[in-house]
Amino acid sequence: xxxxxxxxxxxxxxxxxxxxxxxxxxxxxxxxxxxxxxxxxxxxxxxxxxxxxxxxxxxxxxxxxxxxxxxxxxxxxxxxxxxxxxxxxxxxxxxxxxxxxxxxxxxxxxxxxxxxxxxxxxxxxxxxxxxxxxxxxxxxxxxxxxxxxxxxxxxxxxxxxxxxxxxxxxxxxxxxxxxxxxxxxxxxxxxxxxxxxxxxxxxxxxxxxxxxxxxxxxxxxxxxxxxxxxxxxxxxxxxxxxxxxxxxxxxxxxxxxxxxxxxxxxxxxxxxxxxxxxxxxxxxxxxxxxxxxxxxxxxxxxxxxxxxxxxxxxxxxxxxxxxxxxxxxxxxxxx
Numbered sequence: 608x609x610x611x612x613x614x615x616x617x618x619x620x621x622x623x624x625x626x627x628x629x630x631x632x633x634x635x636x637x638x639x640x641x642x643x644x645x646x647x648x649x650x651x652x653x654x655x656x657x658x659x660x661x662x663x664x665x666x667x668x669x670x671x672x673x674x675x676x677x678x679x680x681x682x683x684x685x686x687x688x689x690x691x692x693x694x695x696x697x698x699x700x701x702x703x704x705x706x707x708x709x710x711x712x713x714x715x716x717x718x719x720x721x722x723x724x725x726x727x728x729x730x731x732x733x734x735x736x737x738x739x740x741x742x743x744x745x746x747x748x749x750x751x752x753x754x755x756x757x758x759x760x761x762x763x764x765x766x767x768x769x770x771x772x773x774x775x776x777x778x779x780x781x782x783x784x785x786x787x788x789x790x791x792x793x794x795x796x797x798x799x800x801x802x803x804x805x806x807x808x809x810x811x812x813x814x815x816x817x818x819x820x821x822x823x824x825x826x827x828x829x830x831x832x833x834x835x836x837x838x839x840x841x842x843x844x845x846x847x848x849x850x851x852x853x854x855x856x857x858x859x860x861x862x863x864x865x866x867x868x869x870x871x872x873x874x875x876x877x878x879x880x881x882x883x884x885x886x887x888x889x890x891x892x893x894x895x896x897x898x899x900x901x902x903x904x905x906x907x908x909x910x911x912x913x914x915x916x917x918x919x920x921x922x923x924x925x926x927x928x929x930x931x932x933x934x935x936x937x938x939x940x941x942x
Protein backbone atom coordinates (compact mmCIF):
# COMPACT_ATOMS: atom_id res chain seq x y z
CA UNK A 608 0.00 0.00 0.00
CA UNK A 609 1.45 3.37 -0.98
CA UNK A 610 0.08 6.28 1.03
CA UNK A 611 0.80 9.87 0.19
CA UNK A 612 -0.14 13.33 1.42
CA UNK A 613 0.31 14.65 -2.10
CA UNK A 614 -2.47 16.52 -3.87
CA UNK A 615 -1.20 15.35 -7.27
CA UNK A 616 -4.36 14.13 -9.03
CA UNK A 617 -2.44 12.67 -11.97
CA UNK A 618 -1.92 9.39 -10.18
CA UNK A 619 -3.96 9.58 -7.00
CA UNK A 620 -7.49 9.15 -5.73
CA UNK A 621 -8.08 11.88 -3.16
CA UNK A 622 -10.57 11.18 -0.39
CA UNK A 623 -12.15 14.51 0.36
CA UNK A 624 -13.22 17.74 -1.33
CA UNK A 625 -10.90 20.53 -2.38
CA UNK A 626 -7.20 21.23 -1.71
CA UNK A 627 -6.10 21.38 1.90
CA UNK A 628 -2.77 22.99 2.81
CA UNK A 629 -0.77 21.69 5.74
CA UNK A 630 -0.85 24.26 8.57
CA UNK A 631 1.01 24.51 11.84
CA UNK A 632 3.55 22.14 13.34
CA UNK A 633 3.04 18.44 13.11
CA UNK A 634 1.44 17.25 16.36
CA UNK A 635 2.62 14.27 18.34
CA UNK A 636 0.94 11.07 17.36
CA UNK A 637 -1.34 10.02 20.23
CA UNK A 638 -1.30 6.56 21.73
CA UNK A 639 -3.90 4.25 20.33
CA UNK A 640 -4.16 5.80 16.88
CA UNK A 641 -3.56 2.41 15.35
CA UNK A 642 -6.82 1.33 16.92
CA UNK A 643 -8.53 4.28 15.25
CA UNK A 644 -7.22 3.09 11.89
CA UNK A 645 -8.44 -0.40 12.63
CA UNK A 646 -11.95 0.87 13.21
CA UNK A 647 -11.85 3.30 10.29
CA UNK A 648 -12.00 7.05 10.52
CA UNK A 649 -15.16 9.07 11.20
CA UNK A 650 -14.73 11.24 8.11
CA UNK A 651 -13.31 10.79 4.62
CA UNK A 652 -12.36 7.45 3.14
CA UNK A 653 -9.34 5.38 2.42
CA UNK A 654 -8.54 3.10 -0.45
CA UNK A 655 -7.42 -0.40 0.40
CA UNK A 656 -4.92 -1.48 -2.20
CA UNK A 657 -2.30 -4.16 -1.78
CA UNK A 658 -1.88 -6.53 1.18
CA UNK A 659 -3.33 -5.38 4.50
CA UNK A 660 -2.18 -7.39 7.48
CA UNK A 661 -2.83 -6.79 11.16
CA UNK A 662 0.77 -5.73 11.72
CA UNK A 663 0.34 -3.09 9.01
CA UNK A 664 -2.11 -0.93 10.95
CA UNK A 665 0.54 0.91 12.98
CA UNK A 666 2.25 1.99 9.76
CA UNK A 667 -1.09 3.01 8.31
CA UNK A 668 -1.93 5.06 11.38
CA UNK A 669 1.46 6.78 11.47
CA UNK A 670 0.95 7.97 7.91
CA UNK A 671 -2.66 8.88 8.56
CA UNK A 672 -2.06 11.01 11.63
CA UNK A 673 -0.47 14.01 9.85
CA UNK A 674 -3.69 14.39 7.88
CA UNK A 675 -5.39 15.50 11.10
CA UNK A 676 -3.29 18.62 10.86
CA UNK A 677 -4.96 19.75 7.63
CA UNK A 678 -7.79 22.26 7.58
CA UNK A 679 -10.64 22.49 5.12
CA UNK A 680 -10.37 25.93 3.52
CA UNK A 681 -14.12 26.40 3.33
CA UNK A 682 -15.13 25.07 6.76
CA UNK A 683 -11.97 25.44 8.86
CA UNK A 684 -12.52 21.91 10.19
CA UNK A 685 -9.82 19.25 10.25
CA UNK A 686 -9.70 17.16 7.10
CA UNK A 687 -8.95 13.50 7.78
CA UNK A 688 -8.09 11.94 4.46
CA UNK A 689 -5.62 9.69 2.78
CA UNK A 690 -4.31 9.90 -0.74
CA UNK A 691 -3.55 6.53 -2.28
CA UNK A 692 -1.77 6.43 -5.64
CA UNK A 693 -2.63 3.82 -8.19
CA UNK A 694 -1.85 3.20 -11.80
CA UNK A 695 -4.12 3.47 -14.80
CA UNK A 696 -6.73 5.82 -13.40
CA UNK A 697 -9.43 6.44 -16.01
CA UNK A 698 -13.09 7.11 -16.62
CA UNK A 699 -14.35 3.54 -16.32
CA UNK A 700 -17.66 3.03 -14.54
CA UNK A 701 -17.23 2.51 -10.82
CA UNK A 702 -19.40 0.79 -8.26
CA UNK A 703 -20.75 2.20 -5.01
CA UNK A 704 -22.29 -0.06 -2.38
CA UNK A 705 -24.30 1.69 0.32
CA UNK A 706 -23.99 -0.42 3.45
CA UNK A 707 -24.81 1.91 6.32
CA UNK A 708 -27.86 2.17 8.54
CA UNK A 709 -28.55 0.81 11.99
CA UNK A 710 -30.38 -2.35 10.92
CA UNK A 711 -32.99 -1.86 13.64
CA UNK A 712 -35.38 -4.36 12.04
CA UNK A 713 -32.75 -7.08 12.52
CA UNK A 714 -31.99 -6.50 16.16
CA UNK A 715 -30.61 -8.09 18.30
CA UNK A 716 -28.35 -9.46 15.52
CA UNK A 717 -27.27 -5.97 14.50
CA UNK A 718 -26.27 -5.03 18.03
CA UNK A 719 -23.02 -6.90 17.45
CA UNK A 720 -22.33 -6.32 13.75
CA UNK A 721 -23.44 -4.37 10.69
CA UNK A 722 -26.50 -5.77 8.91
CA UNK A 723 -24.59 -6.19 5.66
CA UNK A 724 -22.15 -8.59 7.31
CA UNK A 725 -24.85 -11.03 8.38
CA UNK A 726 -24.90 -14.37 6.52
CA UNK A 727 -27.14 -14.97 3.52
CA UNK A 728 -26.92 -18.72 3.08
CA UNK A 729 -23.19 -19.46 2.85
CA UNK A 730 -21.54 -16.02 2.66
CA UNK A 731 -21.78 -12.52 4.14
CA UNK A 732 -24.50 -10.33 2.64
CA UNK A 733 -21.98 -7.76 1.36
CA UNK A 734 -20.43 -10.37 -0.95
CA UNK A 735 -23.54 -10.43 -3.16
CA UNK A 736 -23.53 -6.79 -4.33
CA UNK A 737 -19.77 -7.02 -4.86
CA UNK A 738 -20.20 -10.12 -7.01
CA UNK A 739 -23.03 -8.38 -8.88
CA UNK A 740 -20.70 -5.52 -9.83
CA UNK A 741 -17.75 -7.75 -10.72
CA UNK A 742 -19.95 -9.89 -12.99
CA UNK A 743 -21.03 -6.68 -14.75
CA UNK A 744 -17.41 -5.74 -15.45
CA UNK A 745 -17.04 -3.21 -12.60
CA UNK A 746 -13.93 -3.86 -10.52
CA UNK A 747 -13.42 -0.54 -8.72
CA UNK A 748 -15.77 -0.28 -5.76
CA UNK A 749 -16.43 2.01 -2.81
CA UNK A 750 -18.29 0.70 0.24
CA UNK A 751 -20.08 3.44 2.20
CA UNK A 752 -20.88 2.41 5.74
CA UNK A 753 -21.15 3.81 9.25
CA UNK A 754 -21.73 2.98 12.89
CA UNK A 755 -19.54 1.32 15.46
CA UNK A 756 -18.99 -1.86 13.43
CA UNK A 757 -17.63 -0.16 10.30
CA UNK A 758 -14.14 -1.56 10.85
CA UNK A 759 -15.47 -5.09 10.43
CA UNK A 760 -15.76 -4.49 6.67
CA UNK A 761 -12.01 -3.98 6.43
CA UNK A 762 -11.38 -7.15 8.44
CA UNK A 763 -13.63 -9.15 6.14
CA UNK A 764 -13.01 -7.68 2.69
CA UNK A 765 -9.44 -6.39 3.05
CA UNK A 766 -8.40 -5.09 -0.40
CA UNK A 767 -11.10 -7.00 -2.28
CA UNK A 768 -8.67 -8.82 -4.57
CA UNK A 769 -9.97 -12.22 -3.45
CA UNK A 770 -13.42 -11.16 -4.71
CA UNK A 771 -12.20 -10.03 -8.11
CA UNK A 772 -11.83 -6.31 -7.40
CA UNK A 773 -8.97 -4.22 -8.71
CA UNK A 774 -9.30 -1.97 -5.70
CA UNK A 775 -11.71 -1.35 -2.91
CA UNK A 776 -12.43 1.85 -0.99
CA UNK A 777 -14.27 2.58 2.26
CA UNK A 778 -16.23 5.69 3.22
CA UNK A 779 -17.75 6.47 6.59
CA UNK A 780 -21.17 8.16 6.82
CA UNK A 781 -21.81 9.99 10.06
CA UNK A 782 -25.41 9.87 11.23
CA UNK A 783 -28.48 8.75 9.32
CA UNK A 784 -28.73 11.25 6.47
CA UNK A 785 -30.34 8.98 3.89
CA UNK A 786 -29.23 7.23 0.71
CA UNK A 787 -28.49 10.41 -1.24
CA UNK A 788 -26.47 11.78 1.68
CA UNK A 789 -24.34 8.63 1.71
CA UNK A 790 -23.90 8.88 -2.05
CA UNK A 791 -22.35 12.35 -1.72
CA UNK A 792 -19.32 10.76 -0.03
CA UNK A 793 -18.40 9.05 -3.30
CA UNK A 794 -17.87 12.17 -5.42
CA UNK A 795 -14.07 12.13 -5.38
CA UNK A 796 -14.03 8.39 -5.89
CA UNK A 797 -16.24 8.68 -9.00
CA UNK A 798 -13.66 11.01 -10.54
CA UNK A 799 -16.00 12.54 -13.08
CA UNK A 800 -17.27 9.24 -14.44
CA UNK A 801 -20.42 7.13 -14.32
CA UNK A 802 -21.36 5.01 -11.32
CA UNK A 803 -23.51 2.03 -10.49
CA UNK A 804 -25.02 2.35 -7.01
CA UNK A 805 -26.33 -0.70 -5.15
CA UNK A 806 -28.02 -0.83 -1.77
CA UNK A 807 -26.02 -3.39 0.15
CA UNK A 808 -28.98 -5.55 1.16
CA UNK A 809 -30.28 -6.02 -2.40
CA UNK A 810 -29.70 -9.48 -3.85
CA UNK A 811 -30.70 -10.59 -7.34
CA UNK A 812 -30.88 -13.83 -9.27
CA UNK A 813 -29.49 -12.71 -12.62
CA UNK A 814 -26.68 -10.52 -13.95
CA UNK A 815 -26.98 -6.77 -14.57
CA UNK A 816 -24.30 -6.82 -17.28
CA UNK A 817 -26.71 -5.91 -20.08
CA UNK A 818 -28.07 -2.93 -18.16
CA UNK A 819 -24.52 -1.89 -17.30
CA UNK A 820 -23.42 -2.05 -20.93
CA UNK A 821 -26.54 -0.17 -21.99
CA UNK A 822 -25.76 2.61 -19.54
CA UNK A 823 -22.14 2.76 -20.67
CA UNK A 824 -23.52 3.51 -24.15
CA UNK A 825 -26.06 6.03 -22.80
CA UNK A 826 -24.73 9.54 -23.40
CA UNK A 827 -25.84 10.99 -20.07
CA UNK A 828 -28.41 10.81 -17.33
CA UNK A 829 -29.56 7.93 -15.16
CA UNK A 830 -30.99 4.43 -15.47
CA UNK A 831 -33.23 2.61 -13.00
CA UNK A 832 -33.76 -1.13 -12.69
CA UNK A 833 -37.38 -2.04 -12.07
CA UNK A 834 -39.03 -5.25 -10.90
CA UNK A 835 -42.62 -6.44 -10.85
CA UNK A 836 -43.76 -7.09 -7.26
CA UNK A 837 -46.99 -8.16 -5.60
CA UNK A 838 -46.86 -5.40 -2.96
CA UNK A 839 -45.75 -2.22 -4.78
CA UNK A 840 -47.11 0.03 -2.04
CA UNK A 841 -44.02 -0.87 -0.01
CA UNK A 842 -41.64 0.64 -2.57
CA UNK A 843 -40.98 3.54 -4.84
CA UNK A 844 -43.12 2.77 -7.90
CA UNK A 845 -42.52 3.74 -11.53
CA UNK A 846 -45.31 4.50 -13.95
CA UNK A 847 -44.42 3.96 -17.61
CA UNK A 848 -46.01 5.26 -20.80
CA UNK A 849 -46.93 3.12 -23.79
CA UNK A 850 -43.37 3.28 -25.14
CA UNK A 851 -41.87 2.13 -21.83
CA UNK A 852 -40.51 5.53 -20.77
CA UNK A 853 -40.83 6.54 -17.13
CA UNK A 854 -43.66 9.05 -16.58
CA UNK A 855 -43.32 9.46 -12.82
CA UNK A 856 -41.96 7.86 -9.67
CA UNK A 857 -44.10 7.75 -6.54
CA UNK A 858 -42.70 6.80 -3.14
CA UNK A 859 -44.77 4.12 -1.36
CA UNK A 860 -48.12 5.04 -2.95
CA UNK A 861 -51.38 3.95 -1.32
CA UNK A 862 -52.84 3.40 -4.79
CA UNK A 863 -49.89 2.26 -6.96
CA UNK A 864 -50.14 3.17 -10.67
CA UNK A 865 -48.22 0.00 -11.56
CA UNK A 866 -46.58 -3.05 -10.02
CA UNK A 867 -43.09 -1.92 -11.02
CA UNK A 868 -40.95 -1.28 -7.96
CA UNK A 869 -37.75 0.74 -8.22
CA UNK A 870 -35.06 -1.64 -7.02
CA UNK A 871 -31.99 -0.60 -5.06
CA UNK A 872 -29.75 -0.63 -8.15
CA UNK A 873 -29.18 2.71 -9.87
CA UNK A 874 -26.94 4.02 -12.65
CA UNK A 875 -25.91 7.70 -12.70
CA UNK A 876 -23.64 10.02 -14.58
CA UNK A 877 -21.43 12.41 -12.63
CA UNK A 878 -24.19 15.03 -12.43
CA UNK A 879 -25.73 12.99 -9.62
CA UNK A 880 -23.37 14.67 -7.17
CA UNK A 881 -24.53 18.13 -8.21
CA UNK A 882 -28.11 17.02 -7.80
CA UNK A 883 -27.42 15.62 -4.33
CA UNK A 884 -26.07 19.00 -3.25
CA UNK A 885 -29.39 20.66 -4.15
CA UNK A 886 -31.64 18.29 -2.20
CA UNK A 887 -33.62 19.27 0.88
CA UNK A 888 -34.31 16.80 3.70
CA UNK A 889 -37.63 15.00 3.52
CA UNK A 890 -40.18 14.86 6.34
CA UNK A 891 -38.15 12.09 7.92
CA UNK A 892 -35.02 14.25 7.84
CA UNK A 893 -33.18 12.41 5.08
CA UNK A 894 -31.97 13.14 1.56
CA UNK A 895 -34.10 10.82 -0.56
CA UNK A 896 -32.86 8.90 -3.58
CA UNK A 897 -36.34 9.26 -5.12
CA UNK A 898 -35.73 13.01 -5.31
CA UNK A 899 -32.51 12.32 -7.23
CA UNK A 900 -34.34 10.09 -9.70
CA UNK A 901 -37.13 12.63 -10.15
CA UNK A 902 -34.54 15.33 -10.90
CA UNK A 903 -33.27 13.23 -13.83
CA UNK A 904 -36.87 12.55 -14.88
CA UNK A 905 -37.61 16.27 -15.05
CA UNK A 906 -34.60 16.66 -17.34
CA UNK A 907 -35.92 13.96 -19.63
CA UNK A 908 -32.71 12.06 -19.00
CA UNK A 909 -33.92 8.92 -17.21
CA UNK A 910 -34.19 5.42 -18.67
CA UNK A 911 -35.18 2.11 -17.13
CA UNK A 912 -34.96 -1.64 -17.60
CA UNK A 913 -36.83 -4.46 -15.90
CA UNK A 914 -34.83 -7.04 -13.99
CA UNK A 915 -35.05 -10.68 -14.97
CA UNK A 916 -35.26 -13.30 -12.24
CA UNK A 917 -36.00 -12.68 -8.60
CA UNK A 918 -34.99 -9.65 -6.55
CA UNK A 919 -35.11 -9.27 -2.80
CA UNK A 920 -33.65 -7.23 -0.01
CA UNK A 921 -32.55 -8.79 3.25
CA UNK A 922 -33.51 -6.09 5.72
CA UNK A 923 -35.99 -8.02 7.88
CA UNK A 924 -35.90 -11.46 9.46
CA UNK A 925 -38.41 -12.79 6.93
CA UNK A 926 -36.61 -11.35 3.89
CA UNK A 927 -33.21 -12.42 5.25
CA UNK A 928 -34.51 -15.98 5.62
CA UNK A 929 -36.15 -15.86 2.19
CA UNK A 930 -32.97 -14.54 0.57
CA UNK A 931 -31.02 -17.45 2.04
CA UNK A 932 -33.59 -19.90 0.68
CA UNK A 933 -33.46 -18.36 -2.80
CA UNK A 934 -29.66 -18.42 -2.90
CA UNK A 935 -29.58 -22.01 -1.67
CA UNK A 936 -32.07 -23.09 -4.32
CA UNK A 937 -30.41 -21.54 -7.36
CA UNK A 938 -27.64 -19.15 -6.45
CA UNK A 939 -27.45 -15.41 -7.11
CA UNK A 940 -25.92 -13.15 -9.78
CA UNK A 941 -26.22 -15.90 -12.37
CA UNK A 942 -25.25 -15.12 -15.95
